[in-house]
Amino acid sequence: MDVTLLGTGAPSGLPRPGCPCAACAVALGPDARAATSLLVDGTLLLDLVPGAAFAAARSGHSLTGVRQVLLTHPHDGPAVEVPPGLPQPGRVPDGRELALLTGHRVRALAMDAPGTGYAVTGPDGRRLLHLPPGCAPAGPEETAEPYDMVLADVLGRPDALARLRAAGAVGATTDVIAVHIDHDVPPGPELRRRLAAAGARAVPDGETLVVGSYENVPDVPRRTLVLGGARSGKSVEAERRLEAFPEVVYVATGGTRGGDSEWAERVRLHRDRRPASWRTMETCDLVPLLEGDGAEGGAPLLIDCLALWLTDAMDAVGAWDDAEWAGGGQKALRARVTELAEALRATRRTVVAVSNEVGSGIVPATASGRRYRDELGRLNAAVAAECEHVLLVVAGQALPLRGRS
Numbered sequence: 001m002d003v004t005l006l007g008t009g010a011p012s013g014l015p016r017p018g019c020p021c022a023a024c025a026v027a028l029g030p031d032a033r034a035a036t037s038l039l040v041d042g043t044l045l046l047d048l049v050p051g052a053a054f055a056a057a058r059s060g061h062s063l064t065g066v067r068q069v070l071l072t073h074p075h076d077g078p079a080v081e082v083p084p085g086l087p088q089p090g091r092v093p094d095g096r097e098l099a100l101l102t103g104h105r106v107r108a109l110a111m112d113a114p115g116t117g118y119a120v121t122g123p124d125g126r127r128l129l130h131l132p133p134g135c136a137p138a139g140p141e142e143t144a145e146p147y148d149m150v151l152a153d154v155l156g157r158p159d160a161l162a163r164l165r166a167a168g169a170v171g172a173t174t175d176v177i178a179v180h181i182d183h184d185v186p187p188g189p190e191l192r193r194r195l196a197a198a199g200a201r202a203v204p205d206g207e208t209l210v211v212g213s214y215e216n217v218p219d220v221p222r223r224t225l226v227l228g229g230a231r232s233g234k235s236v237e238a239e240r241r242l243e244a245f246p247e248v249v250y251v252a253t254g255g256t257r258g259g260d261s262e263w264a265e266r267v268r269l270h271r272d273r274r275p276a277s278w279r280t281m282e283t284c285d286l287v288p289l290l291e292g293d294g295a296e297g298g299a300p301l302l303i304d305c306l307a308l309w310l311t312d313a314m315d316a317v318g319a320w321d322d323a324e325w326a327g328g329g330q331k332a333l334r335a336r337v338t339e340l341a342e343a344l345r346a347t348r349r350t351v352v353a354v355s356n357e358v359g360s361g362i363v364p365a366t367a368s369g370r371r372y373r374d375e376l377g378r379l380n381a382a383v384a385a386e387c388e389h390v391l392l393v394v395a396g397q398a399l400p401l402r403g404r405s
Helices: 052-058 158-166 189-197 234-240 261-273 286-291 306-316 322-346 367-384
Strands: 002-007 037-040 044-046 068-070 097-099 105-110 116-121 127-130 149-152 175-178 208-210 223-228 249-252 279-282 301-304 351-356 389-394 397-402
Touching: 002 052, 037 052, 149 158, 189 397, 223 234, 223 367, 234 301, 234 351, 234 389, 249 286, 286 301, 286 322, 306 322, 306 351, 306 367, 322 367, 351 367
Parallel strands: 044 068, 127 149, 149 175, 223 351, 223 389, 249 279, 249 301, 301 351
Antiparallel strands: 002 037, 002 208, 037 044, 097 105, 105 116, 116 127, 389 397
16 A cells, blocks of 8 residues: 655645744745645545645646545635546544445544544555544554554644554554644754654655555664753753653652742643653652563653752762762762663663753852762763763754764
């Protein structure tokens, strides 16, 4: 089964007409996208959008062989003239299955927002799932095995991908294609980086994909370190990297700091922006978490942050007292850092760790401040050495230091 993506953009396309934003300003050439529309084996059209016939011709295809046109959006689509010979667009009721004479079977899925999703099975038995913009399946998508391809609003609804993964509908070999791409993420390298972290990819308009061919499925980074200064956006970047995955364990190392109302407000804001399905643990005992849950590796971990873990570790070894530091505290701290790095090396979990990058600022005025700065630099280097991907976040922009995503 082949799928030609006549368009991969949001309903208004990309760039949006008349939009002055930076993303729209650079959405040119292959980064420009028409509204999402799919041509399956030249016979099934999912969404009729303006210019679909010209888009098909540009990709070397024709709509003359289309036997069925189905709508996914909650409305009947934009005002568009149906090309001569093309069937009138229709919609399959939720839960119903449509069998085409071409051997394709199309099952309509109920969504949690207005719209219709379609699971298409080709004559060769390959299966794809297409979700409309801003939508996720209304209930658990029960499937005996993962889909070969999923086309979804990965950027707008990453939780939909998390739900599909939790239900087994998306597996390691599922080709996840981002569609309905809007101007929320700058096109080009940043778009590719964001999608790769979610195990997804984008393709230009007009490309034809073979369903079931997963050679181009990106490898999801297993260990990532996200560095940045205060209010750089490092925590948001770390959370974004796991929002398309289910059952994430958020490891908060800062504690509650009873009586500190400003800290409590920071914690509340962090919790409010995390997916409701995530579980929070407040602990600095990271090694057992990295070692836990056996051969399968367990749920992904998001550790925020290592700088606070270091504060706790330095408290425990008496690092702030010069005599204790010289009398064994320094050695004890280095042993703890080594133990953490070794646990990270051996873990089977997916891990995203956050830490402060403090070495570029003013030299601390106190000996204890300089000691903390130096040890944090050593900790960051030790952790980075065990991570496939290392990012530095500056002004909300993630700069890859190691790895491509």
